[in-house]
Each structure stands twice: as C-alpha cells, then as structure tokens.
Amino acid sequence: MNKITLTINNKKLQATVEGGESLRSLLVKLGYISVRDSDDREGFAGSDTIIFNDVPVYANLMLALQADGATIRTVEGLGNSRKLSIVQQAMIDAGVVQSAYNAPAAALLLTWLLEKEKNPSRAQVAEVLSGIFIRDAGYEHYYLAVELAKEKLATGEYKSAISPTFRDHLSYVGKPKSKVDGPQLVAGEKSFVEDRVLPGYKSMVVLRSPYAHAYIKSIDTKEALAMEGVVEIFTYKNSSQVTYMQAGQGNPEPSPHDRRLFNEKVRHVGDRVAAIVADTLEQAIAARDAIKVEYEVLKPVFTVEEAMEEGAPIIHNGVVEYKVGAPEDLAEYNKKADPRDGKVIYQFPLHGDIRRNVASAAHGQIGDVEKGFKEADAVVEQTYQTSQIQCTPLEPHLCYAKIDNGRLVVHASTQVPFHVRRIVAWVCEIPENKIHVIKERVGGGYGSKQDVLVEDLVGYATWITGEPIYYRNTREEEFVANSTRHPMRMTVKMGAKKDGTLTAVYMDVRANTGPYGNHCLTVPMNACSKTLPLLKCDNMKFDVITYYTNILPTGAYQGYGAPKGSYSLMVCMAELADKLGIDYYQMALKNKVEPGYMLEILKGLGEGREGTVVPVGSCGLEEALVQGAAMIEWGKKVEPDDPDWKVGKGFAMIQQGSGLPGLDHSNAWAKLLTDGTFQIFSGGADLGTGLDTISVKMISEAFCVPMDLVTVISGDTDSCTFDTGAYASSGTFFSGNASYYATEDLKKNLLAEAAKQMGEKAEDLVCRAPGEVYSTKTKKSLSYAKLSHDALTGTGSGQVMGRASFTTNHNSIPYGAHFAQVAVNVRTGQIKVQKFYALQDAGTPINPELALCQMYGAALKSIGHTLYEDMVIDENGVCLTANLTDYGVPMISEMPEDFKAVLIDINDEVGPYGAKSISEIATNGAAPAIAIAIHDAVGVWMRSWPFSSEKILRELGKI
C-alpha cells in the first residue's frame, strides 16, 4: 500500500493505493463514479476520460500511483444536476444526451476545449472527441452543442437554432425542450444499474462453453463449491427446468421456447454452462476455473446452407410441444427426439421443423408473381448476404437483484420491464406479484436490451440464494452471449416493364437465427413487411425460412430485418433500373406507394396471424425523395481531380412501423398532486430516447404548466401500469399515446372537479397558464393547487387522476429516403462517405432535437454495418472480433463529411399530436444507398456486407 496526495476537482486529498491499481479504480473508490469503463480496459471507448494535469487521458490506462502530486478533473467538478455548467446544458439542449453513458466524458472534453480555445473549429471539436465512442446520437449535434455553449459563454444566450420547430399552436410539443433526464445523466450522477448496487452484494460469473455444439457429458462443481467465498453454483442439473426463451416480445411470443436457464446441450461458443455466485468477483472467477466439464463434441453448423443440407447436424433435436395448434403427427415426430436436447415449445405454429433445423417459416403473396414476371420486359434475380452485427451499447448487459420484504427486486437495464417480470416469474416459478422490476437509466440498448439475457439468471440466482447479486457482462461476453443482427441471405427477383413499372417482386429470405430462436419469425419477416409495402405492385410474394445454427446468438437489433430487406430490395431495384437503362430515381418515383394506396400485402405479413389490410396513411415519402434528390444533386456527375477516386450517388426509400398494431399495448396514469403539480406514470421504457420527456410534454401541453412542474415515473413494474415495452418503434406512438390519453382523462376529471368546485359547467372551463382552470363564461379562475387541496379535504371528492390504455390496428408508417454520395478509390478500394442525407417523416416530431440526433445515430450505425462492422467466427465458432477495436465501430472520424438529417413535416392522424416513430427506420437506408452509390462510382454491385476495401478490390478484379 502506498500513500499519495492528489488534487481532484480543486480538492486536495490523500489516498492509499495498491501498486498495480488503476487510476480509474481509485477515482471510483473516492466517489468519482462518472469515470466509467465500458470496454474492460480496452482503451477504446473513452468512458474513463479525465483531465490529468490539464491533459485529457484515459484513467483506466494509468496506474493510480502516477497520480501522486497530480491535478485531476472529472465531470463531478463541472456542476451537478441542479446546477449544470453551460457546456452540459448546451449538450442537453442540442439533443446529444441520450443513453448518455459517455455524455459526462464528452462534457469534460468539450469544457476543456472551450477553456483552451474560445472559438474552436469543427476540426478541433472532432479531434477532442476522437477518443470517445458515441453510439446513440451520432456525433453531428456535438458540433451544435459546442456552438451553443460558445454563444452562451460569449453573449449569455444561444444564437443558433437548435432544430426546426413544428406545430406553432403548441408550446411544448414539436419544440426543443431540455430532456427531463438529461441533467443527472450529463452530470455523471447515479443513474445506471451499476450505481444502485449496495455494499454486501455477491458477484456472479458465468462459465461458458468452449465448443459451438456439444453435449455436457459430466460437470463436477464439488471442488469449486468448497472454495472460499463461494455461495452457490448453478448448472443444468440443479437449476430451473422451465423451458422458455429470452426474446422480450408480446405473450404468446412468435418465438419458440427452446432453452432453459442452462441446457445439457451447448449450442454456441459462449453458451452458459454454469453460474458461480461468490462473495467477491475474484473468488467467483477462481471457482469458475475449478469446475470440471467433459463434453461430447458435435459437428457444428454455421451457415444457412450447411443447416439446410440433408443429414446436417441437428441443433435442436428435442421434444416439440405446441401450446395451441399441434400437428396431428406430433407424437410420431417426437419419436426421433433426444431428451438431452430439451424441449422446443411453440406458443402457436410457426411452421418450424427442428429436425431440419428450421426454427420458423412464413409465406405469403398477393396477385400472381409468375404472371407478373412473364409480363416483364426485364427481370433481375440476385442474392444478397448480410453479416452478423453487434449492438455495442456502451453499458453492457448487467443486472442487480436483491430480496426485499420477501420479494425479488430486479434493477434492470432493459427495454421491456414487464416482459422481464413475466420471464423471471416463469423461470423462478413464482407469481408476478413477488417481483418488482425497476428499469434504471439504460446506457444503450438498440434492441439487444429487448431480450432478457441476464435478468433471468440473476433473478433466479437471487431468488434461490436469497443473496443480493450483481452481474455484468464483460465486453467479450457482449459479443459472444448477446443478441445480434441475424445474418440473412436474401434472393430477390424483380420484373418490370420498359418504363420501369414493376410487374412482380419475389423475396426469398433465409435467416440464420443461430443457437436459439429469439425473434426468429419477426426479424426475418420484417425484411419483407417493412419493405414490400413501399412498392405499388400487384404481384408480390415472399418466402421466409429461419434456420438454427451454431453461430453466436442473434435476436433483436434496431430495425429488426428491415435494414437487410431494404438493402436487398432497393439494390435489386437499382440493378433492374440499370438493366432497363432507366434512371433508378424515376423508377422509385413511379413505383412508390402514396397516401390512400391499399396495402394488400400486409395481409400476409402479420406476426404469426393474419395482418390487417389498411391504406397508406400519412406519408412523406415523395417529399423525402424529391427534397433528397435536390440536396444531393441527383443526376449530376462529380469528377474528382485525382483519377484514382471515382464518385457516385445512391439512395434508398425506407419505411418502418410505429409499434405493432394489434399486438402492442401501452398504459399510463397520471395524478394531480396536492400543490397543483403533476405526476405521470408511464409503463413505457425510456432508453435515453426521450420517451419520458414526451410523457412530461403531454401534461405540460394539456395543462399549460412548465415541464419542471411535472414528474414522470416510468418502467417501474410496481408503480406503473403494463406496457409491452420499447421496441418495434413503439415508444412515441404507443407509450406516448397512452400518456396522451391518460393526460386527456386527467384533464376531463380535473375539469369535472373544477366544475363542481366552481359551480360551473365543465364545457365552459379551460386549462391555462400559469396553472389554473378558467371559466370562459364567468371569467373566474381556480388554481390547480386550490382545486387539488379542496378535492382532498375531509369533504373533498378525492384525488384527481387519469388513466388510459392504448391499442390500435392502425399502421402509422414512418417513411423516408436516405441519400449517399461516396468516393471509391479504384487502387486501394477505400470508400469515403462524402455526403449522407437522411430525410424522414416522423409525423410531428415531439422532441425534434432528440429526433434528429437519433437519425444521426442510427444512420451512422448503419454506415458502420455497411462498411466495416463484422462479427467474424473461426471454423470452430470462436469469435475473432470480440472487442470494439477488432470489431470496428464508427467513431467521429468515420462520420460522413457532409451529414444532414431532415425532418419531413407530415401530421399523422393517430399518433400523439400527430407523431410517428423515428429511430429504427434510420438504420434502413445506408446499405442500399451506399451500394447503389458504389455502383454509380465504379460499376460494381456490392451484394454482401460489409463493403470492405478488400471486397471492392475483388469486385474490381484487382485481387
């Protein structure tokens, strides 16, 4: 132990440190929790950034002893959530504080920059942020945040516009207003699951399979159990025997229940073999090393093609059961089952055939595609392959659970608190009233936290042992035991007349779900359901088949199958335009849907049930296309001076959904407090996207009160009412609508109470600023405070409350078009995204600044998927790219040179104040737009992700 003296945020202090202790560990011990680690000391993500002797450094790559005599600044020194610095406030106002795991680090860096340079250039901002990874908001609005801070510092006020505003008659909706959870996040205060862990907790680690496909022949935990500090070790032999699945979807799920907490058969490298609970992490790891496992290794299967082969190894060869709709020959089918494989329980038929590795299948059509192809003047049929992609949330999957008053309390970083409660209840075999799920702030989800990947195990272990348990995935585990994008092989056949009119479209989608069937129907279905309805074509058909293999697990990822479907469908259309010798843009305009067009294709695109045919509603597709084409100067060739570089342009039409009509369900309730302020309780899960801010705005707008007088409580299963969760772009539309209608109900009840107290008719009363009911007839007013007080006296009529549930069959489809201009180097294969314009119709953007940042974030993410992100496994199924450096995520240096997000102003008829969804759709455009631009530049079609330099060179015949 060594004693050092250091100054932290102007406070001189002494500390005792160990020789090898990292400086980050010391700072956290001293209470500077903003200095986080999101990559296990990889030195990549920058969550541990501090200012050390006036220079930004990574605290995790330093030893604590280096800090002797040093002056250190952390974000705690800038301000706190009730007194933010100008830079911190500017970041919130610019909309970049979203999931915010790295927002404190960014605030610190930008503060440092502005102290050194009053008027920093874009290049200086980019330089100073070059060492931190931001996945949620892209980086574009960080430049705006600096601009705003600069202006405020110089003149005391902002000069730049933050975002366009919408709906002039409204005060809060459609206006950039500070995100309600922004202050605590940007201040680096306790917000996340890891901040809730109390002393005395037990640590858990997981022993994972080294094999992609094997039976566990024997497992010996005796020695490990006897080791110091070990509390319990769980394996398939001594844990829950419930068969379930981890996809957080509506119940009954369109995913097979095909796993238990631990299985006798391991199905991917990294699959769970045992979980060790011990007093300390070190003890748990030591015990893990002492567990002896013998495997019977089986031949693995990695690709759809291998899985399809006659006689291929069977990934799930267990007993099949159906909750409803069992086929008649099931008993016969099950004769071939191997009990060691466990069960596969379909909640309803998904057309799976596990003995042929088929997890699910779906087929559908309108018209007659064969006839359509015959009528075509040209037909193109091509196959497109997408790769396996990781969400890479900065905050990994983690969970802290404890027993309180005989109940299981689960602190979760989740998109689906109510599904977590249900699934944990199933696994523990206890009723839901025994479980309290608290959704903390989510430091990045992007779909992967729609799946219940750690809460099942931590919840179970806590329930059984009675001990408080904390578990956190390592970054490597984030790669090997997490939900990822399903790799897909899509064959698209498309026919058209000479003038470009489509006559038939066929999509054959073969998806690779890997070891388990999370979202195995929904994700691949989305490749069709979120793309085919873009096209006005009478003859369309799709076949979707999903296969089990032994790749790393897959599941939900922002956009589901839509980014892949868009890629194949749009590129195929561009290939067809090329074959016909017509302009792809004109072809898109000719074949795109328009308001009122009946979407017959939706009939076959329900999730395991018949979909509802509806007409196209609010639709900004044409505007997005026309405006985007003008911005990028479509048709104008760019000739660079350097002959090695060729420039091309491309675009893609895109759409998504706004939740799942007929399946999703949201509830909210609200109450008037005794002093006339408000509380709203939303079942929705804010992932940093601004859903809580939407709920607050609903109240502020309806009651004309400042947002500061409204508090939102969300995602807490004890105090909030049920919500299916934040996925499938449902947040604003479903949860937002529940908040909207709960507010309306509250208003109706409040006016009724006011009418009673004022002796007036409710229809003569209105709510107005600064927080009162006003009679348009008698001109009398009654403050909300007095109203509430009187309602709650000994003779009052009770608390004024409102509640609502929201369901719909309506499809409020967001539309858009993404345009790209790329430069391709024909000697090196390098690609530069020079311009990327994302134009989207989100209905009324309730939080326009956050909406823009989500578009930037999702677009940059999808540029990453298109160009370099890739999970590579070797011939044994071992992940070779299980860290951020090797996997390759976009940083600020990878941003397009000219990056613009544009909100097309369209009002939706069903969304809250006309809003539709915003962020998932923004992952759909980059791959097709860039592929088409590459073709325009150098004449090759990129038909597989990622479009690496090497692949470009191969296509160009250089290697």
Added chain:
Amino acid sequence: MIQEFLIAKDTEDALKLKRNNPRSVFYAGGTEINRLNSTVDAKTAIGLSKLGLDSITDEGGSIRIGSMVTLQQLVDSDSVPQWLKDAALFCGSFTKRNMATIGGNMAMCSDHSYLAPALLASRARVLTATITEEGSYNEDNMPIREYHAYHTLFSGTLLLGFLISKDSRFVGSLRYANTLQSQAAVTVGFGATKNGEGVIDHVRVFAAVKGIGLQRLPSVENAIENGELTTKQDVQISVGHEVEAKDDTTGSSSYKRYIASVGIAQLFSNFISGGVK
C-alpha cells in the same frame, strides 16, 4: 498485470531497477502495458516520467526527440517533420495520443505499429542506454534499422530518444485499416534521397503486416537504388512479390500483399514526382 510501480530517478536508476526486478518493464505512457490483452507481460513497472526524456530539441543538423515525447506532442510541435506528424495521427484517438509515447511505440516494433515504418524509413538514429552485469552504464547512438533488425536483443535497453536528420529526404507512410481506430492490416513506410544529379539513394522500404510483423524489403530498396524499378507499376509488382502476409480478420494475405504494394508504389511515385520532403 502490473502489481508494483517504481519511479526511476534517472536513466541509470531505471536500468538498475529493471535489472534488479524480475518481470519488470519500462513504463512510458502505459497505453500498451495497461490495456486489455496487453502484449506486455510484467509484474513491475518502472516509470520513466522523471527522466527528462519528454522534450523535442533542435540540435542544428537534427532534431532530438525524447523517448517520452507523446504522439500528440509530435503533432503539436513546430520542429517535427510532417511525415512524423502524419504517422502520429495514425493513432486516431486524441486522448490516447496524449498518453502514448514515441519510445513506447518504437520499443514494440509491432505488426501494426503507428510510427515504426515511418521512423525506419527516415533513417533516424536511436539513442539508447544500457547497463552491464557489472553495473557500468553506457549510452549509444545507433541506426534505427539496427534497433529493428536485432530487436529481441534490445529488450533490456532503455530508449532515450531519436535523432532525426534535417537533411533533405523524402519520408512517407500509409496505413490501411477498416476504420481509423481498428487494427491496421498493413502500414507501410518509404524513404529515399535524391542527390543533385537525380541519383536515388538510401532507399528504405518497410511494411508492418498484421500477423507477420514489421518487415524490411531490401531487394525492393536495392532495385530502386540500382534503377531497376523506375515506375510506380514496377515497384508495386516487386513489393507484391516480396512482402509476406497471412490471412486474419484484418484481411486476406492476397489483400495485404496487394495493399502493401499499392501503398509503397504510391509513396515511391510521390517521391519521384515531388522529390524531397
């Protein structure tokens, strides 16, 4: 994993501490030593921060760069030649550049080294210090190619700094990676001089190839000096034949051979057309 941190008082002390502590390493920026999956396996770190090796000085005919100078100091310095700034910027993170040192980078001579291909191509000289078993302290000044060629023999040697000649010489390096901060498949360095009569001399060609290492391509150097390779195309073909590569996640061997050859050919062409930098 480092368990002990000792701060050396001077260069001699650093060498003594290293000799007296088994499994010890010199500790500069710590960005390699402390990182996850570090290539450095050691128990004791010997801090070099008090050794006064963190400055850049103009010594008339050459520039002396202390081994503890960070990559960001290189970028910010007015005295440092552009080719070295360019190489320092291959480290895409400003925060990391504030920590990582030129000495730490060169000491590793890694297969994805930011600086080594450029420094080797520049014909810089390396200033070193050693201590004998008997305890006698020596400082030396050697060609950087020697440090590279016998790298494993220098594991106990302390790098004091680098001398970069101000003589006219072209030096350039290029890095090929998927993103600025992902691992490079290939980083190439090329250096050469041209005298008054246009004779090309002192050619240096290096390629750091992921999975293989930091290679010198002497036959390409000789062929350029001898006038056998005169065009970009010639150089590309020649490098393609000579450079070694293997498949990994950064690219296939054929891609790496190709891109190394394209990169070196490009630098050669820049040299021919732009002359001396």
